[in-house]
Amino acid sequence: MLKSWLVIGGITLIVALGTILMRPRDTVWGVQLLRPQWLIFEPAIPFIWTFIFICGAGSAILIWEKDPGSLKTWLLMALYLVLEVVTVAYIPMTLRLRSLKVGLILGAVGLVLAVSLTLLIWPISGLAAALLIPYLLWSPVGTYTTWEMIQLNPEAA
Secondary structure: OOOHHHHHHHHHHHHHHHHHHOOHHHHHHHHOOOOOOOOOOHHHHHHHHHHHHHHHHHHHHHHHHHOOOOHHHHHHHHHHHHHHHHHHHHHHHHHHHOOHHHHHHHHHHHHHHHHHHHHHHOOOOHHHHHOOHHHHHHHHHHHHHHHHHHHHOHHHO
């Protein structure tokens, strides 16, 4: 039988690679958008999200190990998966639809899902909940950045 860390880590990696669904012409649209002047850390964003996904996978592993295979655990794993899919969908959906508003909505939905997941897992494992703190801190930054970009690029809303 495969180890839980291998399965959860593998699924996390496969979903995270979902941004490959972007088409090159969509990327050109995104690069041309004006960005807030304070967004000087943009090159670090992929590394930040990589760290967040690793923390999320670690959180899911801890939850799985507490009660492997139970219905409750499977439902929580589904919520982890939905959160990651919504998060990973931000770039391809925003670029494909050429709509920052879509990105804003996905960012807000991701934050609501992360808060909900954190509250659900807190009683099971405080450490698993703590591993979601990077998401809870960073997601509002990304969502606010998208909102700022809408102000700078109203035609891209």
